[in-house]
Amino acid sequence: MPPLTPASVLRRVEGIAWRVIEGEAVLVNVRSDEVVHLNPTASFLWSRLDGETDLRTIAREMTSRYQVDEETALADLVEFADRLLGQGLVEAVDAASR
Amino acid sequence: MIEEGSGTREEKTYRIAGILFRLQSEVGDPGAYLPPAMEGFASSGEPDLTLRLIDEEEALCDPLKRFFPPRFNLRREGEKLVFGGGTGQQSHLGYISVEDSLAELGLPRLDGPWRVEEEREAVGEALRSFLAACLQVLLLREGGTLLHAAGVSTGGEAYAFVGHTGSGKTTLAARFPPGEVLGDDLLAVRPLRGDFLLYGTPWPGREGGRVAYGGLPLVAVFTLHPWAPRDMQAVGAGEAVAELMLDAPRLEWPEEESELLDIFSSLVRRVPIYRLSVGLEDDIASFLREFRASRGKEG
Numbered sequence: 001m002p003p004l005t006p007a008s009v010l011r012r013v014e015g016i017a018w019r020v021i022e023g024e025a026v027l028v029n030v031r032s033d034e035v036v037h038l039n040p041t042a043s044f045l046w047s048r049l050d051g052e053t054d055l056r057t058i059a060r061e062m063t064s065r066y067q068v069d070e071e072t073a074l075a076d077l078v079e080f081a082d083r084l085l086g087q088g089l090v091e092a093v094d095a096a097s098r
Numbered sequence: 099m100i101e102e103g104s105g106t107r108e109e110k111t112y113r114i115a116g117i118l119f120r121l122q123s124e125v126g127d128p129g130a131y132l133p134p135a136m137e138g139f140a141s142s143g144e145p146d147l148t149l150r151l152i153d154e155e156e157a158l159c160d161p162l163k164r165f166f167p168p169r170f171n172l173r174r175e176g177e178k179l180v181f182g183g184g185t186g187q188q189s190h191l192g193y194i195s196v197e198d199s200l201a202e203l204g205l206p207r208l209d210g211p212w213r214v215e216e217e218r219e220a221v222g223e224a225l226r227s228f229l230a231a232c233l234q235v236l237l238l239r240e241g242g243t244l245l246h247a248a249g250v251s252t253g254g255e256a257y258a259f260v261g262h263t264g265s266g267k268t269t270l271a272a273r274f275p276p277g278e279v280l281g282d283d284l285l286a287v288r289p290l291r292g293d294f295l296l297y298g299t300p301w302p303g304r305e306g307g308r309v310a311y312g313g314l315p316l317v318a319v320f321t322l323h324p325w326a327p328r329d330m331q332a333v334g335a336g337e338a339v340a341e342l343m344l345d346a347p348r349l350e351w352p353e354e355e356s357e358l359l360d361i362f363s364s365l366v367r368r369v370p371i372y373r374l375s376v377g378l379e380d381d382i383a384s385f386l387r388e389f390r391a392s393r394g395k396e397g
Contacts (some may be wrong), residue, residue, distance in 0.1 A: 017359055018359070019339070019360065019363055021335045021336045021366070022334065022335040022336060023116075024334065025358060026336055026340045028343055028350070028359065030350075030355050035339050036340070037336055037340035037341050059165065
């Protein structure tokens with residue numbers, strides 16, 4: 001799998017049931033019965049992985065929501081996205097299919 | 099028993115968690131295959147769901163092939179939820195149609211003869227699983243669900259102790275007077291007029307459990323963490339939903355997880371959830387008395 005870049009676009013995979021409850025997302029991977037609870041920042045990022053928005057745009061949104069510079073926001077976002085990819089909760093979207 | 103044409107049909111109505119089931123059998127008396135506590139839920143009235151046990155040639159030929167191993171699931175086919183499992187997870191053993199208020203399960207004659215004892219056990223397990231599946235599907239429709247939990251009632255209020263196998267539900271329930279225990283295995287919860295009510299079910303677990311048609315207002319839910327140091331902490335809504343989801347009984351049909359998330363999201367808005375770590379040596383009955391007293395002071 002190619003490494004994530006600021007231009008990468010990710011989407012939530014099918015088969016993940018999720019809800020945001022008081023700002024915190026709860027994800028259930030229907031196939032594995034795994035339940036994941038995200039903190040408010042991670043929940044915001046999760047909700048933005050919509051298959052259309054690239055990571056740089058999401059990082060910029062983070063800078064306006066949270067007191068963080070774009071470089072730090074992007075680094076945190078890439079790390080979080082990598083973890084979600086590893087858990088099979090999101091998948092990369094090909095530029096050609098956008 | 100009802101005489102009907104050339105056949106005889108057994109029929110009985112049960113009320114579980116406020117839901118009326120009419121059990122009709124054309125394969126003989128199912129009583130011996132139902133949970134022992136089921137008789138306590140006998141009732142009358144117009145059913146929310148009629149559950150028919152029908153004569154099934156394939157089930158008669160080889161019950162073990164059809165119903166073993168006893169792992170069952172639901173899958174959606176059109177308007178129906180198909181009950182499958184046994185050797186072939188995609189098999190069609192029965193169905194539930196909420197729209198038609200009807201469910202059917204194909205079975206061999208329940209009075210045998212059985213070639214081996216395992217045949218009788220496999221058929222019984224399929225029937226129990228199907229009954230629980232019907233209850234869960236109707237509960238979900240009403241905004242409720244089954245819970246793996248021990249339930250205690252005191253002072254007209256109910257408390258649920260949620261946890262997986264081995265978390266101490268049975269040990270905990272044994273510390274209360276039998277008349278106060280709603281069950282220590284499978285309970286039902288559903289909303290009614292602004293409250294969530296907790297109900298006993300025909301699967302009360304080892305400590306028995308009080309048979310009760312009516313539910314009691316659920317005042318607090320404790321998720322059990324027996325291996326942590328003794329403590330009780332209120333948990334936030336998101337974390338509470340995640341904990342409840344971990345221990346929710348599931349039949350793996352596509353909409354189930356989303357419906358459970360909605361139900362638990364609603365539950366945690368109305369009922370406080372606490373993470374509770376207690377040991378086998380702890381006096382849980384005293385803990386609950388103190389908890390109730392502290393709530394009274396807060397109120």
